[in-house]
Amino acid sequence: MSDADFLPYCRPQILKQDIDAVVRVLESRWITTGAVCAELEAKIRDVTGARFAVAVSSGTAALHLALHALGIGPGDEVITPSMTWVSTANSIKLLGATPVFVDVDRHHLMTDAELIERAVTARTRAVIPVHFAGAPLHMDAIRRLCRSRGIAVIEDAAHVLGATQSGTPVGSVGNAFFSFQATKNVTGAEGGVFVTDDERLATRIRSLRFHGLGADAFDRDQLGRKPQVEVLEPGFKFNLPDLCAALALSQLGRLDAIIDSRTALAARYDEAFANDPHILPLSRPDLAHRHAWHLYVVRLADTVAMSRDAFVDQLRVRGIGAGIHFKAVHTHRYYRELPEGRVKLDNTLWNSERVLSLPLFPEMTADDVARVCDAVKGIAAG
Ligand SMILES: Cc1ncc(COP(=O)(O)O)c(C=O)c1O
Numbered sequence: 496m497s498d499a500d501f502l503p504y505c506r507p508q509i510l511k512q513d514i515d516a517v518v519r520v521l522e523s524r525w526i527t528t529g530a531v532c533a534e535l536e537a538k539i540r541d542v543t544g545a546r547f548a549v550a551v552s553s554g555t556a557a558l559h560l561a562l563h564a565l566g567i568g569p570g571d572e573v574i575t576p577s578m579t580w581v582s583t584a585n586s587i588k589l590l591g592a593t594p595v596f597v598d599v600d601r602h603h604l605m606t607d608a609e610l611i612e613r614a615v616t617a618r619t620r621a622v623i624p625v626h627f628a629g630a631p632l633h634m635d636a637i638r639r640l641c642r643s644r645g646i647a648v649i650e651d652a653a654h655v656l657g658a659t660q661s662g663t664p665v666g667s668v669g670n671a672f673f674s675f676q677a678t679k680n681v682t683g684a685e686g687g688v689f690v691t692d693d694e695r696l697a698t699r700i701r702s703l704r705f706h707g708l709g710a711d712a713f714d715r716d717q718l719g720r721k722p723q724v725e726v727l728e729p730g731f732k733f734n735l736p737d738l739c740a741a742l743a744l745s746q747l748g749r750l751d752a753i754i755d756s757r758t759a760l761a762a763r764y765d766e767a768f769a770n771d772p773h774i775l776p777l778s779r780p781d782l783a784h785r786h787a788w789h790l791y792v793v794r795l796a797d798t799v800a801m802s803r804d805a806f807v808d809q810l811r812v813r814g815i816g817a818g819i820h821f822k823a824v825h826t827h828r829y830y831r832e833l834p835e836g837r838v839k840l841d842n843t844l845w846n847s848e849r850v851l852s853l854p855l856f857p858e859m860t861a862d863d864v865a866r867v868c869d870a871v872k873g874i875a876a877g
Contacts, residue, residue: 502867503816505678508746508753508857513678516745520737528705531737535744536688542657542750544667545690547697550740551704554653554674554687555582555604556733558623559589559650561670561689567620568590574614575623575651576606577825578843583651584824585624593835595619601842602737603627604792604850608636615644627653628852629680629787630780630821631660638669656681657750658787675743678818680753683743686735704732717857756857760864764791764843764853767868773799773875788829790820794849799875803849806874810851813870818852840857 520526528550531874536548558802567573569591575583576595577596587594604627611622622641626632634650641648649670652658657680665671670693673679675686691697702708707730744752768774775794795803807817823843830836853867861869 500856501814501816501860504818504852504854505816506856506858507677507682509742510745512625513742513745516741517738520537520741523737526738527736528734529737531744532735532740535683535735535740535747538744538747539636539666539673539688539690541662542747543671543690545671545675546692546871547690547694549689549697549700549704550735551687551689551700551733552735553685553733554651554672554676555586556704556731557649557672557687557689557700558583558649559586560700560703560731560733561672561696562586562590562592562621564620564696564703565647565649570618571620572616572618573621573623574611574619576625576843577823577838577840578604578821578846579625579651579824580653581824581827582831583625587623592620592858593618594824594830596838596840596843598842599627599779602775603630603844604777604842605630605780606844607633608640611637612640615640615646619644619646621647621649623651624648626653626655626665628777628792629654629658629778629789631655631658631665631782631784631786632779633782634660634668653679653687654789655787657785658702658755659785661693661783668698675739680757680787680875681743681746681750683735683739683741683746686739686743690733702727704733706730706732711740722828746847753857754787755787757855758786760855760859761786761788761791763861763864764793764855764868767864767872768793771872771875772796774871788855790818790852791869792850792852794818794846795875796849800877801826801874803851807851809874810870813874815870816854816869817852819850820852821847821850823847826838 539548572594573587574595584594633701652671653674670691707728825836
C-alpha cells in the first residue's frame with residue numbers, strides 16, 4: 496500500500512482561501528500578533544456569543560493563564576476529569592496546585608455535578624469540566640454548584656467550537672477556552688482562545704499573554720499607543736501570531752460547513768456500528784445540543800479479545816490511522832506516582848483501555864468511511 500492510500504485519523508482541511516489568507520499576512524510583513532489576531536477574537540465573540548475573547552498560542556496556554564489569573568497556587572485543589580488531554584492536569588501542577596481527578600459517565604465520557612460535588616473540599620478553588628469529542632457537557636448544575644461554593648469554573652472547550660447546549664453556544668457564559676491545534680475542527684496550526692464574560696479577567700489575561708505589559712508590540716508600533724512598556728506583573732509569552740490567526744480566521748468563516756460534513760460522516764459511522772456487539776460508539780449527552788463532531792470515538796467491547804493497542808496496530812497494517820482520546824491522565828507515569836494519581840475511577844479506567852478515535856475529517860468520502868468500518872468490523876470479529 497502506498498503512503499498516498501494511508502487514511503490518517505485526522506487531516507486539516509486547507510483550502511486555497513486559507514493559503515491566500517496566510518500569504519496576505521506574509522506579504523503585509525506584520526506576521527506576529529496584530530490586526531488579524533484582533534479580527535479572530537471578534538469573530539470568536541460572534542460565533543460563541545462570549546463578551547470577551549483573548550487569542551493565545553494554544554489551548555494549554557489559555558488554561559494556564561486563566562488558572563494563574565484566578566490566583567490558583569500551592570495548597571489549592573482543582574477538580575477535573577482524568578479522561579482528558581494531559582495539559583488540563585499539567586497546568587494545575589505547574590502552578591503548584593493539586594489536581595483532583597473525578598470519574599466520567601461510562602458512555603459519553605463527561606463528568607457531572609454529582610461526581611464533582613463528592614470531590615469538593617475546603618481547598619477546592621476551581622473546576623475544569625471537559626467537553627468531549629465535540630459533545631457539550633451539561634453545565635447548568637455544575638455552574639450552580641460552583642457558584643454556591645465560591646468555586647471558579649473554566650470549561651475545557653478544546654473540542655467543541657461551534658457546539659451548542661440547549662440552544663446556547665458553548666463559551667457564551669462564564670469562562671472557557673478553545674484550541675486551534677492542528678487536529679481541531681478549526682485550526683491555526685497551533686493556537687487557542689480564552690473566552691469570558693468577566694471583563695477584569697479578560698484584561699488581566701490579555702496583559703499576561705504578553706509579558707504582563709500594559710501594551711504589546713502591535714499596540715505600540717501600529718496603533719500608535721503610548722509605549723507604556725511597563726511590566727504590571729510578570730507575564731508569559733503566549734501571544735498568537737497573525738500568521739496562525741489568519742489560518743484559523745479563514746477556517747472559522749466556514750465553521751458550519753466543517754461541522755456539517757463531520758456530522759454527515761459521523762452519521763455513517765453510527766449506522767454502520769448500530770448493531771455491532773463489538774464496537775461501542777460514545778453515547779450522546781442527555782440534553783438538546785449541537786455536536787461539533789471533533790472526534791469519532793469508539794470503545795472495544797469486552798467481547799473483543801485483542802487489546803486496544805494491538806487493534807490500533809492492526810488498523811495501521813490496513814492503512815488506517817487511529818487516535819487515542821485519551822489514556823487517562825492519572826495512569827501516566829508522573830501522575831501514577833503521586834498521591835493524586837491513586838484514585839479509583841472505574842469508568843475512566845475502563846474507557847482508557849478501550850477507546851480509539853476513527854478517521855474523521857471533512858475531506859473524507861463515504862467510501863473512506865466504508866473502508867474504515869469494514870476494517871474495524873473485520874478485526875473485531877477476529
Ligand atoms: C481536552 C483537551 N484539552 C486541552 C487541550 C489543549 O489544547 P492545545 O493543544 O491547543 O494546547 C486539548 C488538545 O489538544 C484537548 O484535547
